[in-house]
Amino acid sequence: MSYRSLLRVAGVGFFPLGFLARLPYATSALSTLILLQASTRSYAFAGLASAAQSIAIAVGGPTVGVLADRYGHRPVGTAAALANFGAWAILLATCHGTRESMFAAATLVGLTQPQVGPLVRVHWSRLVRSHDEHHLLSAALSYEASADEMSFVAGPALVGLLASVSPLAPAVTTMFLIAGSTIPFALLYTHRPTPWPLSGVRLKSQLPRRPLAVMFLAMVAMGAIFGAVQTAVTVYADTIDKPGASGLLYAEFGIGSALAGAACAWIPQRFSLRARYVSFAAGLFVGIGVLFVGAQLVSVPLAIAPASLTIAPYMISLYTLTERLAPVERAAVAMTILCAGGPLGTAAGQAVSGGLAEAHGLEGALVVALVVAAGALLLALSAFLADRNRSIWIIDPVPTENQVPGVPAEDVQNAL
Numbered sequence: 001m002s003y004r005s006l007l008r009v010a011g012v013g014f015f016p017l018g019f020l021a022r023l024p025y026a027t028s029a030l031s032t033l034i035l036l037q038a039s040t041r042s043y044a045f046a047g048l049a050s051a052a053q054s055i056a057i058a059v060g061g062p063t064v065g066v067l068a069d070r071y072g073h074r075p076v077g078t079a080a081a082l083a084n085f086g087a088w089a090i091l092l093a094t095c096h097g098t099r100e101s102m103f104a105a106a107t108l109v110g111l112t113q114p115q116v117g118p119l120v121r122v123h124w125s126r127l128v129r130s131h132d133e134h135h136l137l138s139a140a141l142s143y144e145a146s147a148d149e150m151s152f153v154a155g156p157a158l159v160g161l162l163a164s165v166s167p168l169a170p171a172v173t174t175m176f177l178i179a180g181s182t183i184p185f186a187l188l189y190t191h192r193p194t195p196w197p198l199s200g201v202r203l204k205s206q207l208p209r210r211p212l213a214v215m216f217l218a219m220v221a222m223g224a225i226f227g228a229v230q231t232a233v234t235v236y237a238d239t240i241d242k243p244g245a246s247g248l249l250y251a252e253f254g255i256g257s258a259l260a261g262a263a264c265a266w267i268p269q270r271f272s273l274r275a276r277y278v279s280f281a282a283g284l285f286v287g288i289g290v291l292f293v294g295a296q297l298v299s300v301p302l303a304i305a306p307a308s309l310t311i312a313p314y315m316i317s318l319y320t321l322t323e324r325l326a327p328v329e330r331a332a333v334a335m336t337i338l339c340a341g342g343p344l345g346t347a348a349g350q351a352v353s354g355g356l357a358e359a360h361g362l363e364g365a366l367v368v369a370l371v372v373a374a375g376a377l378l379l380a381l382s383a384f385l386a387d388r389n390r391s392i393w394i395i396d397p398v399p400t401e402n403q404v405p406g407v408p409a410e411d412v413q414n415a416l
Contacts, residue, residue, distance in 0.1 A: 003265060006139055009131050010124075014189055019147055020181035022116040024084070024174050026155025029053065031170035032091070032106050034159065038167035039095040039102065049106040054347045056110025058340035064115045065336030073119050073332065077186035083112040085178045092171055114182050117148055118335035123189065125323050125331065138265060141319050145261035145312045153254040208325050212334060214383050215322050216341045218281075221376040222315060223345020225288065228353040228369035229253060229304075230346075235362045236300045249304060256308025264316050273321055274384060280314040281380035287311075288373040292366045300362070314376075 007015075029050050037046035068076040091105035124140040162169035233249040267276070287310030294303025318338060326334035349368060356364030 017185050021185035022151045024177045026151040027159050027174045030159045034163050034167050035171050049103050051347050053106045053110035054343040056107045057113045058344045060111035061336040061340045065333035068332040081114045081182040087112045088175045118339045122331045142264040145316045146258040149254045149258035153251045211325050219341030220345035221372050223342040224349030224372045225369045227346040227349025231353040232365035235357050253308045257311035260309040261312030277317045278380045278384050280317050281377045283310045284314045285373040285377045288369050292370045
């Protein structure tokens with residue numbers, strides 16, 4: 001059983017500490033929003049600062065990836081967590097100061113955000129290879145997708161509970177999580193890049209721009225769908241006069257995605273990455289279509305369940321493709337570039353869907369998700385058609401003994 005094998009390869013302690021280490025990412029945006037709104041009594045300013053923080057995460061993430069590839073995950077991951085802890089301390093110190101200082105501190109929190117999700121996926125890639133367990137990578141990435149989804153269920157719920165005590169409590173708890181889990185995780189479960197065993201192979205240091213751009217845009221689309229669905233469930237909750245229902249509905253969305261992500265570990269390996277990407281993009285479009293139609297004809301709580309099952313499989317295909325297309329020595333920066341698309345897309349999705357929701361209500365918010373899902377499918381189909389006669393950047397899930405991710409097969413053969 002794949003997940004049992006993951007325990008053997010990574011160790012039991014990896015999983016609880018790894019889950020807690022990623023919670024600060026899931027709590028940051030809402031914690032900042034609550035803190036700044038309480039300090040300024042302005043939702044507009046708090047929302048603007050939170051949006052700036054999301055953009056800063058997208059900018060800072062690839063920088064962390066570049067440094068991690070150059071200097072190793074352990075020192076860079078630890079330094080980022082320490083810097084983020086300090087940024088939160090600055091934000092708390094300025095929460096009764098000027099709006100300019102609060103805005104700058106919120107942006108600094110985003111710039112220093114520890115990249116636990118992207119870096120741990122690179123760690124899994126190296127870990128399964130070092131144990132000669134290539135077949136476990138699919139299960140590892142499936143677990144990571146499920147853990148991410150559950151963190152975005154647990155994180156906002158935790159913030160909501162703490163905010164009822166004090167608007168400072170979520171930010172302080174985020175700092176405790178960074179100190180008690182993110183920093184220890186970076187110290188215990190990361191390592192310096194292992195030299196590639198095939199010394200005769202000359203690895204390419206340049207990232208494959210076109211395929212990485214496709215993956216980035218695909219993740220932007222996924223983020224925009226998240227943003228539009230967040231807006232939609234908020235509109236629905238206001239419509240039924242139960243504001244608290246929005247959190248429950250988005251939790252349903254996350255739980256369904258987490259379950260689907262966990263199930264991806266059992267996908268047959270003969271189902272190639274190229275086929276998965278296109279198939280799951282089609283599934284995403286169908287799922288969002290069901291949500292759009294079902295929300296009008298049935299109800300949002302019922303329609304959101306089948307839609308949620310299409311999220312994680314699509315995201316896992318993006319993570320796996322990016323892991324395969326990147327040269328080994330540039331894996332961290334490739335993964336952080338991919339993940340930078342998420343917050344950018346979410347911010348854009350929230351902005352566009354919010355404007356349409358003002359004029360057209362729930363339907364206006366959901367049409368954004370549907371249009372973006374259609375765009376994600378067209379992007380996948382165009383990539384498939386452009387590369388169907390080549391296998392330069394979409395590589396099958398399990399490398400053969402003469403196959404090195406990110407290296408042309410003929411170079412490997414010559415080295416052997």
